[in-house]
Amino acid sequence: MKIFNADKQNDYKWAMVIDLDRCDGCGACVIGCQTENNVPTVGQDDVATGRSMHWIRIERYIEGEYPNVKVRFLPMMCQHCEAAPCESVCPVYATYHNDEGLNVQVYNRCIGTRFCGNNCPYSVRFFNWWDPSFDEATRNQLNPDVSVRERGIMEKCSFCMQRIRRGKDHAKDEGRPVKDGDIQPACAQTCPTGAITFGNINDHESKVHEMVHGKRAYRLFEEKGTHPSVYYLKGGAENVF
């Protein structure tokens, strides 16, 4: 197993920056992700038992009492931690960290112990309690680049690795490194407010590199030492009104 090593430098290290000041909670990313990654709907019964499945979800927080109420949104997906708590507990090495900073889930290796899901502080790993519910008509829409997960395995946000792979593939054809903006996961591509930015943090010219070093950047549960690859930009401002 790979042990976290912050000093190791690769050409690519993928990271995502989410500007909470822009997020309006509209859910376009949720549906964008679902259609891109063949994420099934689980149905009302399973939702009732807390088994809803969204690789990216919008967490909603309400603060204050009427009339001083403030609602905040926080899009949450796999944080692709450098020191991921899920990786160390998998008995079959179905989840591991690759050289490009991705936390990879190998579906065909997974046996469904759900240890990783229990150990994830962000609750972003989802277990397939049943075979996916795509009917004959819906299957026409399934993305051929992404496998349809069967019953009994864990799944989670992959940073749209099929798009990363394709972006690298195209760059390789043209004999150049991947340019900033070449690769966009489905959520970033669709986000109407432009809240989500994705890129190579090892490229010092990239947008994400600049944003990560801004004043507003922070990471979730940083104190737990998970070193996430997803950065959030703090929303709000002083004296807005």
Next chain:
Amino acid sequence: MDRRSFLKLGALTASSSAVGACGQTVQKVIPALIPADDGVNPVEGRWFATSCMECNAGCGVIVRTVNGRAKKIEGNPAHPVNHGKACAMGQAAVRRAYHADRLKAPLLRKGGKGSKLEEVTWDEAIKVLGEKISKADGKVFYLNDGVNDALAGAAKSLFGENPAFTIASNHAPGRESHFAAGEAYLDFPSMPFPDIANSDFTLLFGADVFESDRSPVYFARVFGDSRRSRPSARGRFIYLGSRLSATAAACDKWLPVPPGKLGLVALAVAHVVVDEVIIRGLAPSIPRNTLSRWMEALKQYSPEHVEKETELSAEIIKRLARPFIEEAPAVAVAGDDVAGYTNGTPTLKAVSFLNMVSFEIGREKLRIKPRRDPAPDPDLKNRMLGWVGLPQSQQSFAKLKKLTEDMAAGAYNVGLIAHTNPVFDTPQALNFKAAMAKTPFTAVFALFMDETTADADLVLPDHHWLENWSAQIPEFAPGVPVLNLVQPVISPFTAARNSLDVIIEAAKKGGIASPYANGEQYLKAFIAKFRAEMLEIPQQLSAVGAWDFLLQRGGWWPSDEEVEPKNPPTTDRLWELKDSLAAPAPAFAEGPNFPFHLHLYQPVSRGRGKGANLGMLQEMPDPITTLMWQHWIELNPATAEKLGIKEGDLITVMSAAGSMTGPAFPYRGIRPDVIAIPIGFGHTNYGSVATNRGDNPMKLLGLAVDEKSGALAWRSQKVGVKKAGGSVAMLRDANPKGEYMGEAFNL
């Protein structure tokens, strides 16, 4: 209609079927297609430009197709409405195209009213429709959902010559109030699209711009741009209204205001602004005597005067006005919580007035970029709407109401209803269902069986817009002529037929001569007319070349440079404005036991019930309540406590018009005198996913209208609430380990 012949496929299995990760399945038949110019199996897929027809916002989209199957819808980066972005409902549209409930064949009531709908062939369906049209004596009506598409244009050009013909739209309520206000300020009946992207301060008067179908993607984009795209400042957003909507949630601050009182706030803010303009001479372009006339009209709306009624202190109103004076660009946007009352139009005018003054101040400071509206030729859009869609003057609730009354009186022999569900989503007090029963023959173009389709005499399954040829004029920047083209990107999934072809063919059978043999010819003729008007389309291109150019682009729109800046309002015009500075009191449909205001609203990305048959959208948590698969009734926790109602308790909401039942959801972001209910739930016949999910709040609505514009005043109803007994579990999207812990994150 089959220029894109290579899109025709044989029966094939999608390459990514739900084969288990470990299952060694039988080897499948390889997807194989014959018409050869497309080759076989390019996994990366092809991208086609087309236009989303899910709502009237009219986003340009590009669709990824693999093996002739649509896989993903993304925004068209070149399109002026959405700049490459898409909303949830737009992306879920692929699932609407590939939906098991799609209608598969035409259905006809062979034995007339009262008999069952039976499957018939297309030939028979068109023959029957043609016969009915020939005997209709011109007494035909056409009703659509307010999307300005080619079908409406074709219907108008086919039947419009006969004075007995009526065309109307069943659109989201409140649109015509915006048109009426727009007419007063922009010389053109249109939705206002203020320049939020370049503004430091935006004051939203009940403008649920992320929820309504005015264009959630456009507004989300300019919201993001205003907030963080400009290095100079962070755009601030303040929301005024009776409920903290999803739009309000994205704003910096929500200030509750009693229902129907926003006009007073707007005029009080205007009072402060105009006062400062006079004292400090901020806008020399406005003549002094005009200013003093305004001030005279605004005298009774000083912050101190309206303080009590609006429940906002004079201090707060002055603070709201400050950005308009100090740091223009500042804009005001009005929306549903303004247009939904009987005083909607005057209030919208008051908000536009504020914008006008702010614009004059900003122009002086040279900090505002000229806005795009209106374009050099404001009449052009109306002419375009004459060809594709409905002229905006035809789009009103008054027209729909008149149509329904006439139908009930038996004034029409044939009804054509396209892609709209008035039996479900108009106020039940209108009783469209009964009016339909009185019409001898109604034909419905639809994708799915729904409440209206079930009552029709002839059902004509239409293509989804991914399979279809059409054109659309989006609801966008007034006067800016944007034309969206819709082309088939996938082969038809069912044996449906293009409604444009069907209507032309049936009319021909009915003895109505049309210069066009089919829909494609109609579109091409329209493009030719359009080219004659819009010289910017490269003239050196041949007709075929221009057609391909437009298809590849997804339509036509002027680039930013091609749109001339807005002309400043003339002094005459400013002078006249004074007459519209008034805030009449709203009227409410009261009753002795109805202490609460009913606040119906359109939830994010579900339309007015259209999206309810998609499991994907049902399972997308509502941004505010995080509820899934469920209907709910919002009320303030204090109100709930007073009535002894807990979360999930079934409650009945009653109005003078009717009653409905649903689970209660106490929500802090709502005034204690308001009950809010999302619309679009409570289908009784809309496929297995949507049917019997919740109750239809349209039952509660009376027919009160905005006095000035005739728009449905859907927020003017007062209601009572009582416990219905029993409770249900609320399905909230919470962390499996419990509630989300917001305090833990440094938001």
Next chain:
Amino acid sequence: MDLKKRVESLALPLTMFLQKRAERLSLSLTAFLILSVLGAVALGHAVIGGVFYFGPVYLPHAPKQPVAFSHKLHAGTNKIPCQYCHSDARRTESAGIPTAKKCMNCHVVVKTESPEVVKIAAAHDNGKPIEWVRVYKNPDHVWFSHKRHIKKGVECQTCHGPVETMEVVSKVVDHQMGFCLSCHKSKKAPTDCWTCHT
């Protein structure tokens, strides 16, 4: 939720584990359980281990095709390059099947009276696809790009065997993961899991 679903959901982790094992062997769960018990008693774990080690055997696999197309004649005798017909192989992930139109490029003049060619011509004319039967198929969880391999100069025959000698195409190479990995290792190609598994 009905009772059956609930019971199933409680018993899930164990059944899931067993079922996955069963599916690898293409057996029903019951059959697998019986076999496992028998195996443990009579032969011990070696039998199951053996089955796992050798893997299920599917070779050779030569399905009957709707048109008796001879690769031996076209690619062998006439020496038509593979990528003349499978031209998508160098351009995309999928090698693709030639369209009937491509066949008709030559067969409008060559052997037009042959009954097999007549079938193709008919398909071409009436626009109905020929339903070729798949010979090689990767499971859903494998991502494979023909383009990358061809650009690296891997011969078609390395993975598909001597197709130019086959009258009827037959699956002669078993594409188990070991087959891929041995080559990837020897050529220093990436062996990161996500290179092939999505």
